[in-house]
Amino acid sequence: MLLNGIHIENSYAEAFDMKATRLIVTADTLAWARHAGMAATGFATSVIACGCEAGIERELAPEETPDGRPGVALLFFATGRTVLGKQVETRLGQCILTCPGTACFSGVPRGAKEDLIPLGRKLRYFGDGQQMSKLLDGRRYWRIPVMDGEFLCEESSWSVPAVGGGNLLILADARMAALEAAEAAADAMRAVPNVVLPFPGGVVRSGSKVGAKYKGMPASTNDAYCPTLRGLPRSRLPAEVESVLEIVIDGLTAADVAAATTAGLKCLIERGRGSGVWGVTAGNYGGKLGRHHFHLHELLP
Amino acid sequence: MSVLSFRLKGPLTGRIDASPLLPHRLVELSLSEIAALPLRLGRGHVAAGDLFDLTGSPGDTVELEGDERLDFVGAGLTGGTIRVAGPVGHRAGTAMSGGTLLVEGSAGLAAGAAMRGGVLSIGGDAGNELGGALPGERAGMTGGLIVVRGSCGDRVGERMRRGLIAVGGDAGAYAALHMNAGSLLIGGRPGTSLGHGMRNGTILFRGEIEPLPGFADCGLNQLPFLSLLDNHLSELDGVPLTCRGLTGQARRWLGDRGFGGRGELLACL
Numbered sequence: 001m002l003l004n005g006i007h008i009e010n011s012y013a014e015a016f017d018m019k020a021t022r023l024i025v026t027a028d029t030l031a032w033a034r035h036a037g038m039a040a041t042g043f044a045t046s047v048i049a050c051g052c053e054a055g056i057e058r059e060l061a062p063e064e065t066p067d068g069r070p071g072v073a074l075l076f077f078a079t080g081r082t083v084l085g086k087q088v089e090t091r092l093g094q095c096i097l098t099c100p101g102t103a104c105f106s107g108v109p110r111g112a113k114e115d116l117i118p119l120g121r122k123l124r125y126f127g128d129g130q131q132m133s134k135l136l137d138g139r140r141y142w143r144i145p146v147m148d149g150e151f152l153c154e155e156s157s158w159s160v161p162a163v164g165g166g167n168l169l170i171l172a173d174a175r176m177a178a179l180e181a182a183e184a185a186a187d188a189m190r191a192v193p194n195v196v197l198p199f200p201g202g203v204v205r206s207g208s209k210v211g212a213k214y215k216g217m218p219a220s221t222n223d224a225y226c227p228t229l230r231g232l233p234r235s236r237l238p239a240e241v242e243s244v245l246e247i248v249i250d251g252l253t254a255a256d257v258a259a260a261t262t263a264g265l266k267c268l269i270e271r272g273r274g275s276g277v278w279g280v281t282a283g284n285y286g287g288k289l290g291r292h293h294f295h296l297h298e299l300l301p
Numbered sequence: 302m303s304v305l306s307f308r309l310k311g312p313l314t315g316r317i318d319a320s321p322l323l324p325h326r327l328v329e330l331s332l333s334e335i336a337a338l339p340l341r342l343g344r345g346h347v348a349a350g351d352l353f354d355l356t357g358s359p360g361d362t363v364e365l366e367g368d369e370r371l372d373f374v375g376a377g378l379t380g381g382t383i384r385v386a387g388p389v390g391h392r393a394g395t396a397m398s399g400g401t402l403l404v405e406g407s408a409g410l411a412a413g414a415a416m417r418g419g420v421l422s423i424g425g426d427a428g429n430e431l432g433g434a435l436p437g438e439r440a441g442m443t444g445g446l447i448v449v450r451g452s453c454g455d456r457v458g459e460r461m462r463r464g465l466i467a468v469g470g471d472a473g474a475y476a477a478l479h480m481n482a483g484s485l486l487i488g489g490r491p492g493t494s495l496g497h498g499m500r501n502g503t504i505l506f507r508g509e510i511e512p513l514p515g516f517a518d519c520g521l522n523q524l525p526f527l528s529l530l531d532n533h534l535s536e537l538d539g540v541p542l543t544c545r546g547l548t549g550q551a552r553r554w555l556g557d558r559g560f561g562g563r564g565e566l567l568a569c570l
Contacts, residue, residue, distance in 0.1 A: 026525075067528045103525045130563065132501070134484065134526060135463060136533045143526050152525045 001297060005273025006280060008296050013167045013249075013261065014284035015292040018047075018077045019084045020162030020252055021117050022057065022107030025096055026071035030059060036102045037072035039095035044076070044087075045199045046248075048208075048219060052078040052087040053164060053250050055196030066105045067152065073107055075196045077250045081159045085117045088157070093123055097144070103152035110139075111158030120144070120153035163292050166249035166257035168264050169207065169225060169281045171241045177276025178243040179203075181268060186247055188267035192260040195251040204246040210285055222283070241278050254292050261294050266301035303360030305335070307353040313370040315343035316390060317352065320373035324381030324400070327359045335359065367406050375402035378419060391428070394421040395435070397445070407451065416464065418445045422539050429454035429473065432466045440481065442466070448539050455492065458485045461502060467534070469541025477504050480564060484530070488543025499557050499564035505530075505547070507569055516556035516566060523549055527569065 001008045025040070027033035037056045044054035057073040065071040076091075078084035096104050104119060120142030124131045127144040133155070134141050140155035170185065172178035186202030189195065197203075212220035223229050224236040225244045237244070247264060251257035268280055282296055305327060318341035327335055336350025349355075353366075360381075365374065367387025374389045378397035385393075388406030398417040407425030413432045431453040434441030441460035452470030459475075461483040471489035480499040487506040496504050497513060505527075512518075531547040534540045551567040 066532065067525050068532060069525070069528070132503070132563075132565070133482075134503070134530070136465075136530065137536075141526065141529065143524075149523050150525065152529065 003269045003300070006269055006277055007171075008265070008269075008300065009279060009281035010295075010297055011281045012284055012287075012293045012295040013165070013282035014287060014290040015163050015165040015167075015249075015254070015257060015294065016079075016290040017292075018053075018079060018162045018164040018250065019081045019159040020075055020077045020164075020250070021084060021088060021157045021159050023074045023076070023088070023092070023096075023119075023157060024060065024065055024071055024105040024107040025074060026060075026065045026067055026069040026103045026105070027099065028069065028101040030070040030072075032099060032101050033069075033071045034059070036096045036099035037074050039099065040091045041074055041076070041196075041198075042095070044091075045204075047077075047079055047164075051083060052076050053196075053198035053248075054087075054091075055198050055250075057194070057196055058190075067103055069103070075194075075250070075252070077162055077164045077196075077198070081115060081117070084159055088117050088119070089122055092119060092153075093126070097123060097126065097146070097151055097153075100148050105154045106139075106157035108158050108160050111160065115158045115160070117157040117159055118155075119157055120155045123153060160252060162250065162252050163254050163257050164250040165290060166251065166261055166292075166294050167283050168247045168249075168261060168268075168296075169283060170245050170247070170268065170277060171225075171237065171279045171281065172243050172245075173240055173276045173278060175243040178245045181271060181275055181277045182245040182247060184271060185264040185267045189247065189249065189260040189264045192251075192256065192263050194253065194256040195249055195260045197247055198250055199248055202247055204248055207244070207246045207283060210289075236281075238278065246283065254294075257292070258294055258299055261296070262299045262301050265296065265299060269301065303358040304362045304364055305355065305357045305359045306364040307349070307355060307366060309366045309368060310352060310354055313342075313352070313368055316370045316372050317342055317347075317368075318373050319365070319371045320376040322349070322363055322365065322383070323375070323378055324359075324361050324363050324383065325379055327363065328361070330359060332358070367404065369407075369409065372409070374404070375400075375421075378402055388425065393423075394419075394447075397421065408449075410454075413442065413445070413447045413466075415440075416442045416445045416447065420445065421447045423447075423449045423451070426451035426470070427453040427457075427468075429456055430459060431457040431468075432461060432464070433457070433459040442483065446537065448537070448541070450539070450541050452489060458483065461485065467540050467544045469543045472506075477502065477564075479560075480504070486534075486544045488541050496557055496564060496566055498560045498562070500560060500562040502564045503567060504565070505551070505567045505569055507543075510566070510568065512554050512566055513557060513559075515559035515562075516554035517558060519553040519555055522551060522553050524551055524553075524567070525549060527551060527567075 041054035207222040208219040339346040372390035391409035455473035
């Protein structure tokens with residue numbers, strides 16, 4: 001299919017069921033909330049080796065946060081509740097507790113006991129007996145003395161079902177054209193609520209396929225989309241494509257991932273063939289690994 | 302929503318135990334059965350219909366004409382609403398676990414004692430032992446919200462373990478005596494011996510005080526939890542303005558260290 005000069009391949013992104021939670025981190029200024037958010041969601045690009053995928057969902061105005069200070073909403077995704085809880089616990093303790101002036105709250109509705117993600121519930125022991133708790137409106141908050149005052153932290157958050165691994169592959173004439181297109185598309189997709197793009201700047205250049213010729217490598221380079229290998233029979237790239245970039249999408253529901261995909265497609269199609277983008281496709285594993293399939297032709301704007 | 306109203310026929314001749322007049326109990330009865338309901342009056346009993354004119358129909362709301370001799374109003378309330386036009390006697394809302402008790406006038410002794418949940422709102426003043434403990438009990442209030450527009454007497458929040466008490470006016474002596482946890486907000490001036498024997502919990506007030514020797518002065522602090530509390534108070538009905546507007550700045554004392562306690566007194570700015 002050719003839209004505004006851009007080839008939209010009849011392909012689909014294959015995404016997986018995940019568990020997610022949202023944290024709201026506030027601080028004295030937005031800049032410090034951002035510092036905490038960046039640190040807590042750092043090294044969280046892919047569950048393959050990071051344990052979780054995470055990102056800053058959006059920035060929050062003071063009137064949107066529980067304590068009336070500026071903040072950020074963070075989304076964390078992992079393969080299951082236990083590993084998600086472990087990741088959130090260590091990131092909260094090392095990146096949010098440590099950041100000057102922060103407070104941390106759950107950003108999801110109260111859930112069932114088996115979905116619990118401990119926040120202050122475990123971190124309170126850092127207070128060494130000097131911690132205090134307050135129960136307001138059925139929610140417990142911990143106050144932990146720290147060197148700049150007090151760290152205020154809700155007792156727990158909850159995991160919610162989520163979808164991870166939605167993606168778009170941008171095929172462009174040149175490296176800079178691919179980069180500029182990916183930047184623009186990522187900006188458009190970030191505006192969609194309930195999603196994060198977990199890779200640096202939202203963009204991946206080392207898309208992977210399952211398996212490798214080497215033992216012990218669960219994933220290896222997606223050689224079908226590597227332009228330096230485009231002469232090989234298994235290459236999926238036409239001669240004019242010189243660079244490919246991928247945007248990976250994690251969202252709370254399939255509809256959120258679909259909305260982000262549509263936002264990305266809309267941006268790329270509006271920019272047109274003149275922007276140096278040859279076409280758009282999506283990555284999948286033959287449809288057998290993930291339950292969610294996002295067909296590009298069904299998600300056109 | 303149906304409302305059942307009780308209007309006093311004349312002045313009361315003695316103290317009445319009004320604890321049977323709970324919405325969830327009355328809703329199961331007909332008007333004639335309610336009129337025949339025996340209420341304790343002094344050492345004997347009197348039928349509700351002899352004391353009150355009944356109008357409306359039983360539902361989730363009961364309206365009472367208040368009197369200082371009406372004791373135990375809303376005691377053991379589990380749900381629904383009781384509205385009292387005027388004052389109530391002693392032990393209003395004792396051991397209530399849910400629902401709302403709205404008293405437009407003042408309350409006598411031990412209002413909201415041993416409360417476990419729900420909301421008790423008092424438009425006037427409250428007597429001694431507001432939100433206190435029942436005699437011999439280790440824990441006082443273990444949940445719920447008490448809001449008093451006026452002042453309260455001595456020993457408010459005695460042995461409190463959870464919940465929130467907000468008093469718009471002054472508090473008497475020994476406020477939060479032996480408090481275990483929970484929050485007590487005093488909009489006016491706290492009395493003497495504030496927080497004596499407290500082990501945990503928070504007492505918030507404004508202005509200068511001279512705390513008991515068992516409290517360690519921790520100086521001025523910026524506490525983000527205060528903004529959260531202020532937000533919470535803004536969502537509740539009828540919280541006196543003197544209890545609002547917490548800036549987050551407070552002078553903090555820790556104690557009562559004579560009892561191994563680490564509760565806090567917060568003089569809020």
